[in-house]
Structures are given as structure tokens and as C-alpha cells.
Amino acid sequence: GENVEQHPSTLSVQEGDSAVIKCTYSDSASNYFPWYKQELGKGPQLIIDIRSNVGEKKDQRIAVTLNKTAKHFSLHITETQPEDSAVYFCAARSWGMDSSYKLIFGSGTRLLVRP
Amino acid sequence: EPEVTQTPSHQVTQMGQEVILRCVPISNHLYFYWYRQILGQKVEFLVSFYNNEISEKSEIFDDQFSVERPDGSNFTLKIRSTKLEDSAMYFCASSYQTSGEQYFGPGTRLTVT
Numbered sequence: 001g002e003n004v005e006q007h008p009s010t011l012s013v014q015e016g017d018s019a020v021i022k023c024t025y026s027d028s029a030s031n032y033f034p035w036y037k038q039e040l041g042k043g044p045q046l047i048i049d050i051r052s053n054v055g056e057k058k059d060q061r062i063a064v065t066l067n068k069t070a071k072h073f074s075l076h077i078t079e080t081q082p083e084d085s086a087v088y089f090c091a092a093r094s095w096g097m098d099s100s101y102k103l104i105f106g107s108g109t110r111l112l113v114r115p
Numbered sequence: 116e117p118e119v120t121q122t123p124s125h126q127v128t129q130m131g132q133e134v135i136l137r138c139v140p141i142s143n144h145l146y147f148y149w150y151r152q153i154l155g156q157k158v159e160f161l162v163s164f165y166n167n168e169i170s171e172k173s174e175i176f177d178d179q180f181s182v183e184r185p186d187g188s189n190f191t192l193k194i195r196s197t198k199l200e201d202s203a204m205y206f207c208a209s210s211y212q213t214s215g216e217q218y219f220g221p222g223t224r225l226t227v228t
Contacts (some may be wrong), residue, residue, distance in 0.1 A: 043121075089158060
């Protein structure tokens with residue numbers, strides 16, 4: 001089955017700097033890759049996602065890149081702000097004619113943005 | 116903005132007791148999911164549900180677990196006889212399409228003593 005590895009487990013950056021979180025997946029059939037932000041005491045919040053027919057997607061300060069050949073995808077946050085501090089999870093899902101409905105999550109990255 | 120809601124936020128129960136965790140998915144969504152997160156570990160898929168049937172379940176989702184959509188708005192997860200290792204955060208999620216984005220609720224923290 002699918003396995004998703006995520007690193008780093010913790011990341012501390014200065015406010016205004018960029019942060020990059022990387023994930024690798026094992027199942028070449030996976031073709032949907034969402035990123036979730038989880039703040040303390042709250043559920044995972046979808047912040048951006050990318051499908052396998054796209055190499056990069058941007059939404060304001062957040063971007064995600066996907067390398068299907070290498071089976072890895074990354075989250076890039078630019079101009080970080082203290083409110084970006086949270087745990088970020090990557091996930092992978094395969095879908096198609098015999099869809100697998102489940103998301104397989106990475107282990108999470110705790111991002112701390114220092115003011 | 117529509118959101119998934121879950122009740123209770125925290126449930127404490129004794130080993131062997133039955134618990135029911137409740138979720139109200141986003142109103143026009145058709146696909147429903149339960150995930151769990153043991154403290155410090157990954158979020159793990161438990162079960163997906165569509166058209167009043169289980170679509171897929173993980174090996175964690177054994178005979179002690181069941182799901183139900185008792186009416187047009189609620190989606191429940193029942194654990195018949197809780198074990199200590201069932202202590203975790205349980206998240207409900209929903210999506211409009213099977214290929215669509217999954218939106219998560221705030222979770223129910225289950226503590227089994």
C-alpha cells in the first residue's frame with residue numbers, strides 16, 4: 001500500500017523567511033496530494049492541493065510542487081508570519097476507476113515562525 | 116463558510132464501554148470518512164462511507180467499529196467495547212465527490228480509562 005514520508009519533523013524559521021516541507025510517496029498510482037494545516041486543538045484544515053497532471057500550484061504565499069518521476073512533492077511558504085506556526089501534514093491518494101477513497105498522511109511537520 | 120462539526124469535543128469512557136461519536140458533514144457532501152490520530156502519530160484512515168454503505172475500511176476498523184448515517188445530517192462512529200488503545204483523536208471528514216477535497220471536523224478526543 002501507499003506510504004508517505006515527510007520531513008523535517010520540526011522546522012523553525014525567522015518571520016519573513018521561507019519554509020519548505022518535503023514529502024515522498026511510494027505508490028506511483030497516487031495522483032492527488034493535499035496539504036493540511038493543523039492548529040492546536042483543531043482539525044486538519046486543507047490549505048492547498050495538487051493533482052498529478054500539474055507540476056506546480058500557487059495560492060498567495062503558499063505553493064506546492066510535484067515531481068512524479070521522483071515521487072515527491074513539497075510545500076513552500078514564503079514571507080512566513082507567526083500565524084503560519086502550526087503542524088503541517090502532507091497526504092496522498094490514488095483514484096481512478098477502482099478508486100481508493102482514503103488519504104494516506106505523512107507524519108507531520110511542526111513549523112515555528114519566530115517573530 | 117460550511118464546515119464539518121463533531122460532538123462531543125472530548126469523551127472519557129471506561130474500558131469495555133460503548134461510545135458513539137457524532138459528526139455533521141457539510142450539507143451537500145456525499146462521501147464521509149472517519150480518521151483517527153493517536154497522540155504523536157500519523158492521521159490514519161478508518162473508513163469511508165457513501166450511499167449508506169461502507170466503501171472502504173482499514174484493518175483498524177474491525178468488528179468493534181461501526182458507522183451509520185441515521186438521518187439526513189448525522190454520521191456516527193460507534194465503538195462497541197472500547198479498549199485502552201482506542202484512545203485517540205477521531206476526525207470526521209466529508210467530500211462532495213469521491214475525487215474531491217476532504218474537509219475535516221475539529222475532532223473528538225476519546226480517552227479510555
